[in-house]
Amino acid sequence: MTASSLLPLAILLTSLGVAPLIFLLREESARLRTALNLAAAVLKVALVAWLSWRVAEGAVYEVRLAFLPGLDLVLQADPLAVLFVALSSVLWLITTIYSVGYLERGDHRSRFFGFFSLCVAATVGVAMAGNLFTFLVFYELLTLATYPLVVHRGTAEALRAGRIYLAYTLGGGLVLLLGTLWLWTLTGTTDFVPRGIVGDLVADHRTALTILFVVLIGGLGVKAALVPLHAWLPIAMVAPAPVSALLHAVAVVKAGAFGIMRVIYEVFGIDTAMAMGLTQPLAALAAVTIIYGSLRALTQDDLKRRLAFSTVSQVSYITLGVALGSPIAAIGALAHLIHQGLMKITMFMCAGNLAEGLGVKKVSQCAGVGRRMPGTMIAFTAAALAMIGAPPLAGFVSKWYLAAGGIGQGDLWVIALLMGSSLLNAAYFLPILHKAWFDDPAGAPATPGRPRIGWMLTAPPLATAALVLAAGLMANAPFSPLGWTRFIVAIEYID
Amino acid sequence: MTDLALDPLGLLVVIPLLGALAAFAWPRGATGLSLLVGLANLAVAAALAVKVATVGPAHHALGGWGAPLGIDLAADGLSVLMLLMTAVIGLLVSFTAAAAFAATPGEDDAAARRRACFPPLWLLLLTGLNALFLSRDVFNLYVTLEIVALASVGLAVLSGTRAALEAGLRYLVASLLGSLLFLLGVGLIYSAYGRLDLDGLAALAAPAPVASAALVAMLAGLALKSALFPLHFWLPAAHANATAPASALLSALVVKGALYVALRLFTEVFAPADPLALLVGLLGAAAVLWGSLEALRAERLKLLVAWSTVAQIGLIFVAFALSGTIGSAAAWQGAVLLMLAHAIAKAAMFLAAGRIAEAAGHDLIARLDRATVRPGLALFAFGLATISLIGLPPSAGFVGKWLLMEGALTAGGWAWLAVALFGTALTAAYLARPLAAFLRFDRVRRPLADEYAWRLSDLPPLALALMAVAFGLVATQTLDLLAIGSPLGIAP
Numbered sequence: 001m002t003a004s005s006l007l008p009l010a011i012l013l014t015s016l017g018v019a020p021l022i023f024l025l026r027e028e029s030a031r032l033r034t035a036l037n038l039a040a041a042v043l044k045v046a047l048v049a050w051l052s053w054r055v056a057e058g059a060v061y062e063v064r065l066a067f068l069p070g071l072d073l074v075l076q077a078d079p080l081a082v083l084f085v086a087l088s089s090v091l092w093l094i095t096t097i098y099s100v101g102y103l104e105r106g107d108h109r110s111r112f113f114g115f116f117s118l119c120v121a122a123t124v125g126v127a128m129a130g131n132l133f134t135f136l137v138f139y140e141l142l143t144l145a146t147y148p149l150v151v152h153r154g155t156a157e158a159l160r161a162g163r164i165y166l167a168y169t170l171g172g173g174l175v176l177l178l179g180t181l182w183l184w185t186l187t188g189t190t191d192f193v194p195r196g197i198v199g200d201l202v203a204d205h206r207t208a209l210t211i212l213f214v215v216l217i218g219g220l221g222v223k224a225a226l227v228p229l230h231a232w233l234p235i236a237m238v239a240p241a242p243v244s245a246l247l248h249a250v251a252v253v254k255a256g257a258f259g260i261m262r263v264i265y266e267v268f269g270i271d272t273a274m275a276m277g278l279t280q281p282l283a284a285l286a287a288v289t290i291i292y293g294s295l296r297a298l299t300q301d302d303l304k305r306r307l308a309f310s311t312v313s314q315v316s317y318i319t320l321g322v323a324l325g326s327p328i329a330a331i332g333a334l335a336h337l338i339h340q341g342l343m344k345i346t347m348f349m350c351a352g353n354l355a356e357g358l359g360v361k362k363v364s365q366c367a368g369v370g371r372r373m374p375g376t377m378i379a380f381t382a383a384a385l386a387m388i389g390a391p392p393l394a395g396f397v398s399k400w401y402l403a404a405g406g407i408g409q410g411d412l413w414v415i416a417l418l419m420g421s422s423l424l425n426a427a428y429f430l431p432i433l434h435k436a437w438f439d440d441p442a443g444a445p446a447t448p449g450r451p452r453i454g455w456m457l458t459a460p461p462l463a464t465a466a467l468v469l470a471a472g473l474m475a476n477a478p479f480s481p482l483g484w485t486r487f488i489v490a491i492e493y494i495d
Numbered sequence: 496m497t498d499l500a501l502d503p504l505g506l507l508v509v510i511p512l513l514g515a516l517a518a519f520a521w522p523r524g525a526t527g528l529s530l531l532v533g534l535a536n537l538a539v540a541a542a543l544a545v546k547v548a549t550v551g552p553a554h555h556a557l558g559g560w561g562a563p564l565g566i567d568l569a570a571d572g573l574s575v576l577m578l579l580m581t582a583v584i585g586l587l588v589s590f591t592a593a594a595a596f597a598a599t600p601g602e603d604d605a606a607a608r609r610r611a612c613f614p615p616l617w618l619l620l621l622t623g624l625n626a627l628f629l630s631r632d633v634f635n636l637y638v639t640l641e642i643v644a645l646a647s648v649g650l651a652v653l654s655g656t657r658a659a660l661e662a663g664l665r666y667l668v669a670s671l672l673g674s675l676l677f678l679l680g681v682g683l684i685y686s687a688y689g690r691l692d693l694d695g696l697a698a699l700a701a702p703a704p705v706a707s708a709a710l711v712a713m714l715a716g717l718a719l720k721s722a723l724f725p726l727h728f729w730l731p732a733a734h735a736n737a738t739a740p741a742s743a744l745l746s747a748l749v750v751k752g753a754l755y756v757a758l759r760l761f762t763e764v765f766a767p768a769d770p771l772a773l774l775v776g777l778l779g780a781a782a783v784l785w786g787s788l789e790a791l792r793a794e795r796l797k798l799l800v801a802w803s804t805v806a807q808i809g810l811i812f813v814a815f816a817l818s819g820t821i822g823s824a825a826a827w828q829g830a831v832l833l834m835l836a837h838a839i840a841k842a843a844m845f846l847a848a849g850r851i852a853e854a855a856g857h858d859l860i861a862r863l864d865r866a867t868v869r870p871g872l873a874l875f876a877f878g879l880a881t882i883s884l885i886g887l888p889p890s891a892g893f894v895g896k897w898l899l900m901e902g903a904l905t906a907g908g909w910a911w912l913a914v915a916l917f918g919t920a921l922t923a924a925y926l927a928r929p930l931a932a933f934l935r936f937d938r939v940r941r942p943l944a945d946e947y948a949w950r951l952s953d954l955p956p957l958a959l960a961l962m963a964v965a966f967g968l969v970a971t972q973t974l975d976l977l978a979i980g981s982p983l984g985i986a987p
Contacts, residue, residue, distance in 0.1 A: 023875075066971045068894065107936070137888040144882065154936030163931065170923050173887075174916050181897065185904050 007051055008061050008075040008128050011085065014044040015092070016121035023114040030109070034100050037113055041093040048089045052082050052479065056487070062130060070188065073137065074130030078192075079488045080265075083334065083481070084127035084258055087341050088250045090467075092120045094460045098349055099242040101456025102356065106240075112152055116243075118145035119251055126255045132180050132190035132267060135259060139176060139223075142255055143169040149243040150236050161238045168232035169252075172222025176259075179216040183267065186212070192262055194491050196269020202276060209268075213278045216263050224256025224319060225312045227289040234300075234308040241352025244304060248311045249345035254337065257318040261333070264322050265492045274325045283323035287417050289316040294424035301362045303351050306428060307344070313421065314340045314387065321402050324414065327493045329405020334485035335475075336398035339386070342468045343395060346383035349461040350376045357453040366432055368441035375458040377436050379465035384429040386468045389422045394471040397482055503543040504555040504568040507578065507625040510535050515618035522611035526593045529614035533586035536621060540582040544575045544976070552980035567692065568629040571980025573831060576973065577628040577755055580835055583962075584747050584842045585621055587955035591846050592617070592740035594952030605655045609738065612653060620646035620744065627752050632692045633681045633713075636756050640677060640720065644670040647749045650741040651733045662732035669719055669729040673753070676716030683709035697764050710765045714775070717760075720753035723775075723812055724782035727805045731789070734801035739849020742797065746804045747842035751834050754811060761815060762827065762983040769819065776816020780914045782809025787921035796848050796858035796929050800841070803884065803925065807837045810918050813911055814899055822906030827983040828974060829899030835973075836891030836963060840883040843959035847877040850953060851933075863932035867939055872953035874933050879960035881926045886919050889967030 018040040025033050051061070061077040077085070099116065103109055122145050125138030143166070151162035184190050186205060187197055198209055222229045233253070237244060247253065264273050264282075273279050293313025300306040317340070321333025353376040354360040360369055370377040386393030399418055406414025475482040514532035518525040547553055547570055557566040570578070596610040623642030630636050648670065652663035685691055687705040715726075722730035730750075734742050761767055761775075786806025793799035814830035817823050850873035852858035855866040883890035896915055903911040966973075978985050 065968070067889070067967060068897070068970055069974065073889075140887045144887065148934065151931070151934045154934055156935070156937060159931050159935055162934070163927065166923065166927055170885075171920065174919055177897075178900075178912070178916060181900055181904060185901060 005061055005063060007047065007054075008077050009063050011044060011047050011051065011089070012075065012121060012124050012128065014040045014047065015117045015124065019114045019117040019121065022110055022117060025110050027108075027110055033110065033113055037096050037100070037117070038093075040117065041089070041096045044089045045093050048082075048086050051077055052086060052484075055079060055082050056479075064130075067133070071133055071184065071190070072131065073134050074191070075125070075128045075134065076130035077128055079484065079491060080261070080334075081128045083338065083484055083488065084254070085124055087254075087338050088120060088123045088127065091246070091250050091341060091345055091464070094463055095242050095246050095345065095349075097456055098245070098352075098460040099240075101454050102240065102242050102352060104454075108152065108154075111148065112240075115145050115148045116246075119149060119246065121145075123251045123255060126258060129192070129262075131192055132183060132262070135192075135262065136173075136176055136180050139255060139259065140173050142223075142251060143173055146243075146247065146252060150239045150247075152240055152243065153238065155238075158238045161235045165232050165236050168222050168229065172219045172229070172256075174219075175215055175222075176219030179212060179219055182208075182212055182215065190267075192266035194266060194269075196265070196267060196272050198268055199272045202272060206276065210276060210278065213263075213268065213273070213276075216267070217260060217282060220256045220259040220263065222256065223252050224260055225253050225289075225293075225315055226256075226285055226319065227292050227312070230289070230293070230312045233312055234296075234305050237302075237304040237308050241304075241348055241355065244308075245345045245348035245352070248308070248348060249341040253311060253315045254341060257315050257337065260319055261322050261337075270322075270325055270330075270492065279323045279325050283320055286316040286320035286323055287413075289313065290320065290417065290421050291424070294421055294428065297428045298424065300428075301364055303354065303361060303363055303366070303432075304348070306363060306432075307347050307351060310387065310425070310428065311340075311344055313424075314344065317398060317402060320414075320417075321398075321405065324402075324405055324409060324411060326405035326409045327489050328408050329402050329414075330489050330492065331482070331485045332398045332401030332403075332405060334488055335394075335401065335482045338481035339394035339398050339468070339471055342464050342471060343383045343386050346379050346461045346464040346468060347387075349457075349464070350380035350383070353453055353457050353461070356457065363432055363435070366435040367439035368436070370436040372441075373453065373458075375462055376453070379461035380436070381433055382465040382468055383461075384433055386472065388425040388429055389418075392469075392472045394468045394481075397472055397475045401482075502555045503539050503546065504553055504570060504629055505557070506539045507536065507543070507629065508568070508622060510539065511618045511621040511625060515615050515622055518618055519615040525611060525614035526596070529589050529617055530586075530593060532618055532621075533582070533589050536625070537582040537586050540575075540578045543570060544579055547572065547575045547979055548976055566635060567631045568626075569631045570629055571982045572977040573755075573758075573980075573982035574628045575979075576831065576835065576977055577751070578625060580751070580838050581621065581624050581628070581748055584838055584959065585617065585744070587959055588740050588743045588747075588842060588846065589614070589617060591743075591849075591952050591955045594950075595738070595740055595849070608655070609653055612649070613740065616646050616649040616653070617744065620650065620749070624748060624752055628755065631694060633684060633696070633760075634691045637674065637677055637681050640752065640756065641674055643749060643752050644674060644720070647745055650744060651737045653741050654736065654738040656736060658732070659736040662729070662736045665729045666733040669726070673716040673719035676719065677713050678716075680709040680711075680713030680716065683712065693759065693764050706765060707768065707771075710760065710767060711771065713760060714757060714771075717753045717757040718775075718778070721750050721757065721808055722805055724778050724785050724805065724809055727782065727786070730805060731798055731801040734804060734845075735795065735798040739797075739845055739852075742801070742849070743842040743845035746801065746845055747838040750804065750808060751838055754808065754834060757815075758827070758830065758983060761818065767818065772815050772818045776813050776911065779809040779812030779815065780911070782806060782812065783914055783918040783921070785809075787918065787925060790925035791921070791928075793925075794859060794861065796852060796860055796863070797845070799860065799925060799929065800844050800848050803844075803922070804837070804841060806918065806922065807833070807841070807884065810896075810899070810915065811837070813914055814902070816911055817902050817906050817908060820902075820906035820908070822902030822904070822908065824902070824985050825898050825905065826902030827985055828977065829895050829897070829902060831895075831977055831983070832891060832898060832970070832973070833895035836883055836886075836895045836966065839891060839959050839966070840880040840963040843876050843880040843956040843963060844884070846956035846959070847873040847880065847953075850956070851877065860929050860932055863929060864935035865938045866933075869933060870949060870953065872949035872957055876953065876956040876960040878930055879957075879964050881930060883960070883963035883966070884926060885923045890964045891966035891970075892963070894967050894970045 122142035129135035297309035627639035
C-alpha cells in the first residue's frame with residue numbers, strides 16, 4: 001500500500017474527520033467553525049483535483065478492509081467515482097460558504113455543520129464504494145446524516161417531514177440491504193466490475209436475477225425519487241435552503257441515481273441487463289417520472305415545491321439515459337448527473353435568498369423580484385434556461401446526447417418525451433422569469449425595503465450559474481463533465 | 496486453592512465473589528471496591544481471551560477433580576466473548592453507578608441504601624455470570640442461574656419505589672418458576688443418564704424421549720428467564736422501574752445469561768426435534784412483533800427501551816428456527832453477535848435514558864420536547880445506540896442481522912428473512928419517537944445554551960454506544976475468536 005493509494009481514504013476523511021470536531025465546538029465559536037469547515041472543503045477540492053489528474057493518467061486506487069469473511073469494505077476511484085466525487089466536493093465548498101451566510105444568526109449551528117460534513121462524507125463514500133456492500137454502508141449513513149438536517153428547524157412540520165423522509169429512506173435502505181445480501185449469497189461477491197458480475201448466472205437463475213434487479217432498483221429508486229417512490233422529496237422541502245440545495249443536487253437523489261447506474265453497469269452489466277429485458281421497463285418508468293414530475297411542478301405555487309417536483313422529473317433523465325442502453329445516451333445521462341446538480345443547486349440557493357431577503361416563498365409573490373435582487377435572479381434565470389435546455393447552457397448538452405442516443409437506438413419516442421418535457425420545463429419556469437423581470441410588484445411586497453443579503457448568499461449561486469454556463473460552452477474541454485463522461489462510457493461499453 | 500488462584504478461569508469466579516463479600520461487609524468503601532474489582536475482572540478476562548486466542552480452549556478442573564464427579568470450568572470462544580462483554584459493560588455501568596449514587600448532602604436513607612447495596616449486588620451478579628459462562632455441567636448452570644436471579648431481583652428493587660417493588664416481586668416469581676423448570680430438566684437428565692456434564696451428555700447416543708422432555712422443561716425455564724414471548728410478562732415493568740444502572744445490567748447482561756444457556760443446550764447437547772426449533776423460532780417472531788408494537792405504544796422512555804428488549808431477544812430466538820439447516824452456522828454466528836450488539840447498545844441506551852429522565856425531570860416521551868435542559872452527550876449516545884439496535888451498518892447490530900439473514904437466505908427461510916426485515920423497520924419506527932422529541936424546539940422558549948450540558952458520567956454510555964456502532968470494524972476478529980473450540984457447531 002503506497003501513500004498515494006490512501007488518497008481515496010484521505011478524501012473521505014476530510015469530511016468524516018472534521019465532523020466530530022465540529023460537533024464538539026461551542027455554539028459561539030463561529031469563526032473557528034467556519035475556518036474548519038472551509039479548510040476541510042478546500043482541502044477536499046484540492047485532493048480531488050489531484051485524484052482526477054492521476055486517474056486520467058491511468059492510476060488505479062483501491063483500499064480494502066475485511067469486514068466479514070469474504071466481504072470487504074472497498075474504496076476505489078474509478079472514473080465514474082471521480083465524476084461524482086468531483087461534483088460533491090466542489091458543491092460542498094460552495095454550499096458551505098452559502099450555509100455560513102444563511103445560518104449566521106441561527107441556532108444549533110455546530111449540530112448543523114457536523115451533520116452537513118457527515119452528509120458529504122457519506123456522499124463521497126457512496127461515490128467511491130468499490131462494491132455494493134460498501135455502497136450500502138454509506139447509503140445508510142447518508143440517511144442518518146441527512147435526517148437531522150431535514151428536521152433542523154425543530155418545528156412540528158419539520159418533524160413530520162422528517163418522519164416521512166425516514167420512513168421512505170430507511171424502507172428503501174432495507175430493501176437495498178435485502179438485495180445486497182441476496183446478490184452476495186448468489187454470486188459470492190458484491191464487487192463493482194465493469195460489464196457486471198452476474199453474466200454467468202443468467203442461464204440458471206434468470207427469475208431470481210430478475211426479482212433481484214427489481215429489489216435493487218426499488219431500494220435505490222426511493223432516493224432517486226422514481227414514481228411512485230418520490231413522495232418524500234417535496235415534503236422534505238421544509239429543510240433549510242442549503243440542505244434542500246445539497247439534497248437535490250448532490251447528496252440524496254444523486255446517490256439513488258448513481259446507485260442505479262452502478263447496478264446496471266457494474267452489477268448486471270448493460271448487455272446482460274438488456275438481454276434479460278430489464279432496461280426497457282425501467283426506461284418506461286423513468287419516462288413516466290419525467291412527465292409526472294413536470295406536470296405536478298406546473299401547479300405548485302410554493303417555489304421550493306415547484307423546484308422539488310422539477311427535481312423528480314430531471315433526475316430521472318439520468319435513469320432514462322442509462323436504461324436506454326445506448327452509449328450516446330449514457331454520455332448524456334452521466335453528464336446530466338453533473339449538470340442537473342449545478343443547475344438545481346443554483347435554483348435552490350436562489351430560492352433561499354428570495355425567502356431570506358424578501359420573504360418571497362411563493363411563485364405568485366415573485367413579481368418584480370428581479371429588480372430588487374438582480375444577482376440572485378440572474379443566477380436563477382441562467383439555471384432555469386439551462387433546465388429548459390436552451391443552448392449553449394449545460395442542460396442543452398445533456399438533452400442533446402439523450403436525444404441522439406434515442407435516435408441511434410431507433411427509440412424515437414425519446415425525442416417526443418424530451419420535447420414534451422422541455423415544453424413543460426418552459427411552462428413552469430418561464431412564468432417565474434417573466435414575473436421576476438417584467439412584472440411590477442403588485443401591492444405591498446412581503447418585506448419592504450432593501451433586502452439584507454450578504455455576499456455569502458449572492459456569490460455562491462452566481463458561481464454555480466457560471467459553472468452551468470461553462471459546462472455548456474466548454475463541453476468539449478478535457479476535464480469538462482462531458483469530456484470525462486466519454487472516458488467513463490468507453491470503460492462501461494467497450495471491453 | 497493454590498491452583499485456583501493462579502488460573503484465570505478460577506480467578507474470574509473468585510475475584511468477584513471475594514469482592515462481593517468485602518463490599519457487603521464494608522459499605523463505605525464498596526463503590527471504590529466495585530470499580531477496582533471490575534478492572535481486575537476485565538484484566539483477567541482479557542488475559543483469558545489472549546490465552547484462548549493463542550493456545551485454544553481453556554479448561555480447569557476445580558481441586559483436580561474432573562467430570563463427571565468434580566466441577567469443571569472451561570472457556571471456548573463463545574465463553575470468552577460473553578466474559579469480555581460482561582466485564583466491559585459491567586465496568587462502564589459501575590462507573591455511571593458510582594456517579595449516580597454518589598453521596599449528596601442531605602440525602603435520605605433510600606439514597607444511602609442504594610449506594611451501599613449496588614456494589615455487592617453487582618459483584619454477586621458478576622460472580623454468577625462469570626461462573627455461568629464457564630460452567631460445563633447442567634447442575635452448575637442451575638446454581639449459577641440461581642445466583643444471577645437473586646442478584647438481579649435485588650438490583651431490580653434497588654430504587655425502592657412501589658412500582659419497582661411490585662415489578663420485582665413478579666420478577667422474583669417468574670425467575671423462581673424458571674429455575675424450578677430448569678431444575679426439573681436437570682433431574683430428568685440425571686435420572687436417565689446418571690451424569691450432568693455437557694460433554695458427557697453430548698456424547699451419549701440416540702436421544703431418548705426423556706431427553707426431549709428434559710430439554711423442553713429446561714428451555715421453558717430459560718424462556719421464562721430470558722423473557723421469550725409469551726413469557727415476557729415480567730420484563731417490561733421490572734426493567735423500566737429499576738434505577739438506570741440496574742436496568743442496564745438487567746437488560747444487557749442478565750437476560751443474556753439464560754439465552755447463552757439455551758444456545759449451548761440447544762446446539763451442543765441435544766439434537767432437538769424440528770417442531771421444537773420451529774416453535775422457538777415462531778415465538779421469537781411473535782416477540783419481535785409484540786415487543787415492537789408495545790414499544791410503539793409505550794408512553795415512557797424507559798418502558799419503550801424495555802419493550803425493545805423483548806423484541807430484540809425475540810429476534811435472537813429466530814436463529815433457533817434455522818438449526819439443522821445449511822444456514823445454521825451463519826445463523827448462530829448472527830445470534831451471538833446480536834447478543835453482543837444488544838448488550839452493548841442496550842446498556843448505553845438505558846444509561847442514557849436514565850440521564851435524560853433525570854435532566855428532564857420525567858421520562859414521558861410526549862412531553863420530552865418541552866424539556867429545557869437537553870443533555871447533549873447522553874442524547875448523542877442514545878442516538879448512536881439506536882443505530883446499532885436498528886441494525887444499520889457498520890454497527891454490531893448490523894453484522895448480527897446480516898449473518899442471521901444470510902443464514903435464513905441460504906436455508907431458503909424467506910419467512911425468517913421477512914421477520915428480520917420487518918423487525919428492523921419496526922425498531923426504526925419506535926426508536927425514532929424519542930429522538931424526534933429531542934429534535935423539536937418550537938415548544939421551548941428559553942436560551943438553548945443548556946442543551947450542551949454534559950458531565951463526566953455521560954462518558955460510559957457514549958463509550959458503549961461508540962463501541963456498538965464501530966463494532967463492524969472488528970467483526971472478522973470477533974468471528975475468529977468465536978470459532979475457537981467450535982462452540983454451537985461453528986467450524987473455525
